[in-house]
Amino acid sequence: MADMAWNAIVAVERKLKPRDAVRCPLPQFAAWLAPWMLLFAVGLYAGFLCLRDGLYHTNMDNRFVFGLWIFLDLAIIAFGGGAFFSGFLLYILRRRELGAIIRSAVLTGFLCYAGALLVLMLDVGQPLRAWFTFWHPNTHSMLTEVTFCISCYLLVLAIEYLPTILKNRQLRRIPQALVFGWELHRMMPVLAIVGAFLSFFHQGSLGGLYGVLRGRPFAFREGFAIWPATFFLFILSAIAVGPSFLIVVTRVVEFITRRKHAGGDVYRVLGRISGILLIVYVLAKSVDTIVWLNSTSPQSGFRAWEYYAWEPFGTWILFLEIAGLGLLPAIFLLYFSRTRPERLFVPALAACAGVALNRYVQTIQTQALSTLPFDQFVTYSPSWQEVAAFLGVIAFAVIVYSASYRYLNLFARSH
Amino acid sequence: MFPGVDGFHWSPAHITFLTVFGIVLMAIGTTMLIVLWRTLRDVRSGRGARIRWTEDFEDLPVNERLCRHALSGTAPGRVCPRALDCRECAEHPVYAAREISASAGIPCGLDYPAQRYYHRGHTWVEPLEDGCFAIGMDDLAQRIAGPIDQVRLPAPGETLHANGAAFTVSSRGRRLRLRAPMDGRVVATGGADQPWLVKVKPLEASPRLTHLLHGAEVSAWVRTELERLQVLVSPDATGPVLADGGMLHRDLPGAMPSAPWDEIAGAMLLEP
Numbered sequence: 241m242a243d244m245a246w247n248a249i250v251a252v253e254r255k256l257k258p259r260d261a262v263r264c265p266l267p268q269f270a271a272w273l274a275p276w277m278l279l280f281a282v283g284l285y286a287g288f289l290c291l292r293d294g295l296y297h298t299n300m301d302n303r304f305v306f307g308l309w310i311f312l313d314l315a316i317i318a319f320g321g322g323a324f325f326s327g328f329l330l331y332i333l334r335r336r337e338l339g340a341i342i343r344s345a346v347l348t349g350f351l352c353y354a355g356a357l358l359v360l361m362l363d364v365g366q367p368l369r370a371w372f373t374f375w376h377p378n379t380h381s382m383l384t385e386v387t388f389c390i391s392c393y394l395l396v397l398a399i400e401y402l403p404t405i406l407k408n409r410q411l412r413r414i415p416q417a418l419v420f421g422w423e424l425h426r427m428m429p430v431l432a433i434v435g436a437f438l439s440f441f442h443q444g445s446l447g448g449l450y451g452v453l454r455g456r457p458f459a460f461r462e463g464f465a466i467w468p469a470t471f472f473l474f475i476l477s478a479i480a481v482g483p484s485f486l487i488v489v490t491r492v493v494e495f496i497t498r499r500k501h502a503g504g505d506v507y508r509v510l511g512r513i514s515g516i517l518l519i520v521y522v523l524a525k526s527v528d529t530i531v532w533l534n535s536t537s538p539q540s541g542f543r544a545w546e547y548y549a550w551e552p553f554g555t556w557i558l559f560l561e562i563a564g565l566g567l568l569p570a571i572f573l574l575y576f577s578r579t580r581p582e583r584l585f586v587p588a589l590a591a592c593a594g595v596a597l598n599r600y601v602q603t604i605q606t607q608a609l610s611t612l613p614f615d616q617f618v619t620y621s622p623s624w625q626e627v628a629a630f631l632g633v634i635a636f637a638v639i640v641y642s643a644s645y646r647y648l649n650l651f652a653r654s655h
Numbered sequence: 656m657f658p659g660v661d662g663f664h665w666s667p668a669h670i671t672f673l674t675v676f677g678i679v680l681m682a683i684g685t686t687m688l689i690v691l692w693r694t695l696r697d698v699r700s701g702r703g704a705r706i707r708w709t710e711d712f713e714d715l716p717v718n719e720r721l722c723r724h725a726l727s728g729t730a731p732g733r734v735c736p737r738a739l740d741c742r743e744c745a746e747h748p749v750y751a752a753r754e755i756s757a758s759a760g761i762p763c764g765l766d767y768p769a770q771r772y773y774h775r776g777h778t779w780v781e782p783l784e785d786g787c788f789a790i791g792m793d794d795l796a797q798r799i800a801g802p803i804d805q806v807r808l809p810a811p812g813e814t815l816h817a818n819g820a821a822f823t824v825s826s827r828g829r830r831l832r833l834r835a836p837m838d839g840r841v842v843a844t845g846g847a848d849q850p851w852l853v854k855v856k857p858l859e860a861s862p863r864l865t866h867l868l869h870g871a872e873v874s875a876w877v878r879t880e881l882e883r884l885q886v887l888v889s890p891d892a893t894g895p896v897l898a899d900g901g902m903l904h905r906d907l908p909g910a911m912p913s914a915p916w917d918e919i920a921g922a923m924l925l926e927p
Contacts, residue, residue: 258714392679412710423706431683431686
């Protein structure tokens with residue numbers, strides 16, 4: 241009886257997979273998903289506790305208002321920049337090579353933004369009042385723009401992902417499904433422009449969020465009109481690291497599935513674009529840092545080097561961010577994109593780590609440093625609920641990506 | 656923030672913010688409405704069948720998208736750039752002129768009458784004396800399907816589009832969709848006493864059948880299809896081996912029940 245039920249499950253599951261795609265047996269796939277499901281379940285429980293009882297389950301307080309979750313938010317939103325940027329390159333600038341990975345890029349972006357919204361939902365709390373953020377927003381807050389942009393962009397990404405879902409072996413049998421997907425695909429340039437517009441502003445506003453903190457001289461920056469320098473640096477870093485994140489994701493998928501999904505031409509384009517933009521970002525960041533060290537911070541009454549007297553945030557973190565995980569990866573990205581595209585993984589990973597470190601510095605270091613004479617240096621370590629919710633979001637992304645890979649064609653079949 | 660909320664006052668910032676997001680939302684909404692409208696228009700006009708075939712063809716593996724002249728050896732490895740529609744292909748006449756018309760005969764006891772024109776999805780067309788065309792399943796497709804329990808045919812008056820769905824057959828709970836080999840309006844449906852399943856009146860006064868296989872090239876195609884079938888039936892074997900000249904079983908799924916017949920039928924009938 242059990243054998244019959246299992247065989248029926250296998251038979252049904254088999255019909256969902258792309259006909260000619262090589263996929264692992266169902267038990268192996270289930271074994272791969274099991275730990276992620278467990279992690280996701282623990283994350284759900286932690287999230288439930290936070291939503292039911294409030295944020296006292298976290299180690300955040302009135303002084304440390306942003307913690308692990310906001311760091312995760314900022315990092316994955318930056319990584320998700322790869323989706324809008326590759327869509328822009330493919331549909332607007334006609335870089336056809338990227339057609340091989342565009343479906344995976346859109347899904348990656350969708351998961352990054354869905355994860356970000358999940359975490360934001362926990363962080364904001366009060367799920368029954370979630371709509372307040374749209375109806376009663378604080379018009380003086382950069383977060384208002386971020387909330388609107390992220391919500392709209394998640395919708396755009398879901399629409400962009402729809403044609404890929406409709407190509408599932410069973411769904412494509414619905415007569416209208418493929419036609420709808422095809423017509424939707426024709427309109428992708430419009431959605432790519434809308435996505436680029438939305439991304440541009442919310443990536444920037446996330447940076448602007450820190451740059452306008454006049455009471456936090458470590459983060460405060462001058463800028464152009466209403467936008468501080470961090471507004472532009474966040475945009476630049478997101479579009480620089482987005483292609484690198486796509487390199488990382490594609491290589492990891494290739495490693496796990498033991499199949500090649502993108503040719504050297506795809507990696508070359510991604511590596512070159514990421515490298516060039518990263519160089520521009522590092523230059524801009526360096527100029528910004530010099531201005532901040534010599535002008536902005538002293539004008540606020542702080543010698544900038546005082547910030548780095550507080551261990552463990554020594555000057556090493558500044559050099560690591562700009563040189564070690566910024567300039568060096570950029571040079572290697574450019575070098576390997578010309579010579580050995582198969583070696584782009586490490587510099588791409590380092591570039592991602594660099595931008596993640598930047599978001600960590602902006603979020604955690606900014607709040608840890610004291611700014612008033614009677615203030616103390618504050619340390620923060622996340623509670624288990626924060627860590628569990630953090631890992632739960634990552635598990636959610638892995639589960640959805642794995643299922644999508646198994647049942648849809650995420651990569652063009654030319655490779 | 657919004658009108659109607661306590662304490663709301665219009666300011667330039669509100670107007671700018673709400674205008675920009677209004678435009679964004681309108682762009683997304685209008686895009687979706689246009690897509691829906693175009694989808695309905697395509698489905699109603701019959702253009703939907705062509706779109707579905709274009710999408711299906713793109714998702715077929717390379718060995719199922721090979722040019723007919725690749726099968727005969729005239730253009731080795733050439734992938735069809737026109738979704739198997741040679742009527743619009745500028746290179747087809749060039750390759751066709753190079754073809755050597757030596758027929759090798761149909762192997763394995765398969766029946767492929769010479770007067771018929773064959774679609775790569777294993778349907779055929781036969782011109783009739785009254786100016787109509789008969790459409791049916793070819794011999795290999797029948798053997799892949801096995802004993803047929805039910806046939807779903809289009810009603811008289813319906814229009815078939817080349818490469819779109821023509822009819823479906825059910826066998827042992829499996830439903831197979833077969834592709835129409837040509838454009839035409841259905842004038843009659845066949846029964847057990849007829850070799851054909853659908854009779855159509857062509858949409859054009861003098862229909863072109865150059866996209867269908869005919870004459871000497873049918874033999875090369877059937878041989879390629881049999882090789883493909885062998886690999887699909889036993890993917891773990893060392894590869895196709897020379898057959899000993901035996902006849903192909905009339906009920907392949909019945910003879911080899913453990914083979915992945917859903918995938919095999921998809922591959923042979925050009926369903927991604």
